Amino acid sequence: MGSQAKPRTGERGAALVLALFMIVVLTVLGLGLVLRTKVTMSVAGAERPITKNFYAAEGGINAAFARLQTRNPCAFVFGMHDSPGDPTRGAVNPIQVNVAESRLVGFRRLAGTEAGGGIAGGGTTYLQEVWRLNSDTQEQATHTRRAIEVEVTLDPTPANIPGACNMQSVGGG
Numbered sequence: 277m278g279s280q281a282k283p284r285t286g287e288r289g290a291a292l293v294l295a296l297f298m299i300v301v302l303t304v305l306g307l308g309l310v311l312r313t314k315v316t317m318s319v320a321g322a323e324r325p326i327t328k329n330f331y332a333a334e335g336g337i338n339a340a341f342a343r344l345q346t347r348n349p350c351a352f353v354f355g356m357h358d359s360p361g362d363p364t365r366g367a368v369n370p371i372q373v374n375v376a377e378s379r380l381v382g383f384r385r386l387a388g389t390e391a392g393g394g395i396a397g398g399g400t401t402y403l404q405e406v407w408r409l410n411s412d413t414q415e416q417a418t419h420t421r422r423a424i425e426v427e428v429t430l431d432p433t434p435a436n437i438p439g440a441c442n443m444q445s446v447g448g449g
Contacts, residue, residue: 329371329413329422332356336373336411337424344407344430349378350441358415369417376410377441384429404431 335356343349351374358369383403407430412423 325369325415325418325420326422328358328369329415329420330424332371332373332413333411333422333424336375336413337409337426340375340378340409340411341428344378344409344428349380349407351375351377369415371413371415373411373413376412379408380405381408381427382406386431402431404429 336354339352339354343352353375354373356371356373358371384406386402386404407428408425409428410423410425412421414421
């Protein structure tokens, strides 16, 4: 009427040991991934103020170049804020951007502007002005600093060279 299965003598508990081994391996892998994620987030958090300062300093260079195109090489300072997603909390981590007075470092002759074969004809020589721009930043909360120095060119050279930086410019000086 009923047949009874005979227990296998060589396989007792093998499935249990294998399952426990797999659980241990998967737990170790999961903990490794959690640790790696935590380290990655920590590194990203440490790089954030440095990156913000770099882009703030780059903004200072762009503003200095725009002012230089209007013949205003004077130094100026402005502030930026890292605003959180919640507008009710206000701005945090102010960044001060200091832009030094732009310095004229020289002139560069444009190619093909020799006597008799100028760009506009008639042997006119055109020169590019070469300017050095400096911008540095400091985030007050983390005391993180970043500085950028670049050389830019303006062309063609206008007849007048900018005056002293004690002049008041439009939009603040």
